[in-house]
Amino acid sequence: MSGTHLIETVINGLISGSIYALIGSGLALIYGTTRVLNFAHGELLMLAGYFILLFAVTLGWPLILAAAATIVLIMVLGALLQRVTIAPLMKREDWAFSVIAATIGLSIFLQSGAQLIWGEQYQGVPYFFHGVAVIGEVRMPWQRIAILVVALLVMGICGLILYRTKLGRIVRATAQDAEAALAVGIPAGRVHTIVFAISAGLAGTGAILLSPLITVNPWMGVSYLLKGFAVVILGGLGSFGGAVAAGFLLGLIESVSVAFVPSEWSNVIAFAFLIAVITARPEGLFAGRGA
Amino acid sequence: MSNLTVRSLLAAGIFGAGLLAGAATAQDFNVTIGAVGPLTGPAANTGKDHRQGLELAVKEWNEGKGDYVTKNPPKVTFMMEDTSGKPEVAISAAQRLITRDKINMLIGDTLHSHVTLALMELAPQYNLPILSAEPVSSAIADKVKADPDRYQLYWKGNWNSDGYGTAVHDFYTWAFANGTVDPGDKKIAFVVEDTDYGIANAEKIGDLFKADGWTVAATETVPPATTDFYPQLSKLRDAGPDVIVSVFTVPNSGVAFVRQMKEQALEGSHLAIYYPTKPEFMDQAADIAEGMYWAALTFSSELNPEHKAFSDKVEAEYGNPGTYSTAHAYCTMEIALRAIDAAGSTDPKAIAEKLSETDYDCVVGRAKFGEDHAVQSGPDFIPVPVAQIQDGKNQIIWPENVATAKPQ
Known part of the structure; x- marks a missing residue:
């Protein structure tokens, strides 16, 4: 393996990992606070992909405006979905499985709805950042570099909100004990909705960064959801920081494995690692750092 | 009476009564x-x-x-x-x-x-x-x-994968002979989707090239609909293949692969299988795929009047071209x-x-149908022509008897 290949392998792993971290941290935030496994999370990413396509390409808005509108819209939609589908179910005693069923149903509904509305076609979004950074023999498009930078920035802001603000303390208090939080005047239901909105915002950020690379289609969220869940388990169920770290770790494992063995083994190695972690440390690598 | x-x-x-019967x-x-x-x-x-x-x-x-x-x-x-x-x-x-x-x-x-x-x-x-x-x-x-x-x-x-295998092999044999493509160190690499279709094509083509003294530098299989090929392309750049064959049935994989190949400035001749038949590919990647070879251009409403008539018939019925x-x-x-x-x-x-x-x-x-119950391919049956994207449009460049343009 040449030095160039090694450097590119690490950078590629970090870039893939940043997307896994964005998706996984959203899922972890929801699970950590509400104990809900949201199987429709990938579809929020997909819808955000269509929103950025609409604003940035069809309407031709400037990138910043289009991105801001996409994130606001997807956060509102995330909150709305929580209020309409999940919140009513959580009032029941046996809500755990009904919520899983509801989010799976929601996922299928949103995929089919997107196919009906926008069709089966793969719709391209132009690169937002053009050109390729060349350092020696290492080549990396600015669009991919932007993924890493923006993802780190957004997750950093989320981390700051979660660990350094009053809102963050409220969220963490609700995560520890929703009933006790309610007893001291914290509106747990509203906190749950806010968490869904933040999580949708993270998925939306992922969609904005990814859409130029993967093209927008009704199924674009499916594969990322699987990786997102892997990250949540690896990082420790419900741990925001753990999910971020696990996302980068998973990306690096995949990238390094492709460098040394045929690509078909990449997922096998990544998920074998996941199984090994679950066996040795069922609570995940970074458990105990709950949302 | x-x-x-x-x-x-x-x-x-x-x-x-006979008519009724x-x-x-x-x-x-x-x-x-x-x-x-x-x-x-x-x-x-x-x-x-x-x-x-x-x-x-x-x-x-x-x-x-x-x-x-x-x-x-x-x-x-x-x-x-x-x-x-x-x-x-x-x-x-x-x-x-x-x-x-x-x-x-x-x-x-x-x-x-x-x-x-x-x-x-x-x-x-x-x-x-x-x-x-x-x-x-x-x-x-x-x-x-x-x-x-x-x-x-x-x-x-x-047709069977042999159809693609023979067409790709025979095309390159012709292209090496006339100097269109440089065989270099005789190394071929594959990036294909992890399906029987992708794998069978890579195997058939690889076998034919190996029989000519080539080595298979890498065979990278990725899940269908993959769009991030950077780990594979970094690896290929290190291996330095002279011919790269990609096989995907989903067009966004093809668009991403071709774009990322260009970003990585991979040298070597690239031949794509199947995905350029999809209109989305040409809509999104015709400019970045300029000069790329692909198989098989079996249907082209731009080059064949019969195909154009069929496409128009589909458009009249469904509102989209065939x-x-x-x-x-x-x-x-x-x-x-x-x-x-x-x-x-x-x-x-x-x-x-x-x-x-x-x-x-x-x-x-x-x-x-042949004895193996599969439709036969070749000049007398269903043709498997190789095309090249030239000035944003598809041109048949091989076999020469049906070519619409010379390779560039």
Whole structure:
């Protein structure tokens, strides 16, 4: 393996990992606070992909405006979905499985709805950042570099909100004990909705960064959801920081494995690692750092 | 009333009764055909094209515009179920069609080889003729060759991977000989989707190149619909292959691969298989794929007036132009309908026998089955021409006798 290949392998792993971290941290935030496994999370990413396509390409808005509108819209939609589908179910005693069923149903509904509305076609979004950074023999498009930078920035802001603000303390208090939080005047239901909105915002950020690379289609969220869940388990169920770290770790494992063995083994190695972690440390690598 | 009039009335009565009897015979011979293909999931755009092609052929057939074998063709009922591109879903869908809708013949899978490998088992199980549409993998024909009795009712409506293998190998042999492509250190690499289709193509092409003294530098298989190829491309850049072959059925994989190849400034000749047949690929990547070779340009409404007429017919019916997949599905249904028409009944063995006798010129070429039950490819049958994207448009560059442009 040449030095160039090694450097590119690490950078590629970090870039893939940043997307896994964005998706996984959203899922972890929801699970950590509400104990809900949201199987429709990938579809929020997909819808955000269509929103950025609409604003940035069809309407031709400037990138910043289009991105801001996409994130606001997807956060509102995330909150709305929580209020309409999940919140009513959580009032029941046996809500755990009904919520899983509801989010799976929601996922299928949103995929089919997107196919009906926008069709089966793969719709391209132009690169937002053009050109390729060349350092020696290492080549990396600015669009991919932007993924890493923006993802780190957004997750950093989320981390700051979660660990350094009053809102963050409220969220963490609700995560520890929703009933006790309610007893001291914290509106747990509203906190749950806010968490869904933040999580949708993270998925939306992922969609904005990814859409130029993967093209927008009704199924674009499916594969990322699987990786997102892997990250949540690896990082420790419900741990925001753990999910971020696990996302980068998973990306690096995949990238390094492709460098040394045929690509078909990449997922096998990544998920074998996941199984090994679950066996040795069922609570995940970074458990105990709950949302 | 004169004797003449009585005789005339009698003759007219007998003639009329004969006509009615004939009509009754024709009406009695109804046939129900089912199809399964990917109507949702990453390959749904191809599944939609298949449905349009299949439906259009049935519509024309029932409206008296079909290319019939007999004077009393059957009336056809058609229905299609979704597979999502998954074998287990396809089996359930096909079983529904068989047991609930009592279909007389199944067309499936319309796209995927790995789904067809599962579906073909239903032919002996339910005594049902099955004709697959686009699947190519030689693994399907290998199963037929290994047990022809078991698969006597299964037929493969597309050529085998050998067709692609031979075309790609023969094209490059020609291109090396005339200096169009530099063979360099004789290293070939593959980036293909992890399906029987992708893997079989890589194997067949690799074997032919290895026989010529080439080495396979890498064979990278990725899940269908993958869009991040940077880890694979970094690896290939290190390996330095002289020829890179990519195989994907989902167009966004192709768009991403071609774009990322360019960003990584990979040297070496690149030949793409299948995905440039998709209109989305040319819409999104024609500029970045300039100069790329690809196979097989079997359908081109820009270069072939017959294909243009077919595409226009599809557009008039559905509001979108016809593609290779629409045309292939249309031909597959025509082959099925003509076999049933020729069999004169829905007897599975009779239909299979007539399928074996198929020799039919359709919009994508001449369909004739080989001993392995697969449609044959080559200059005398369905051609497998290699194209190059020149100035944003497809041009056939090989074989020379059908070339529309010289390679650049």
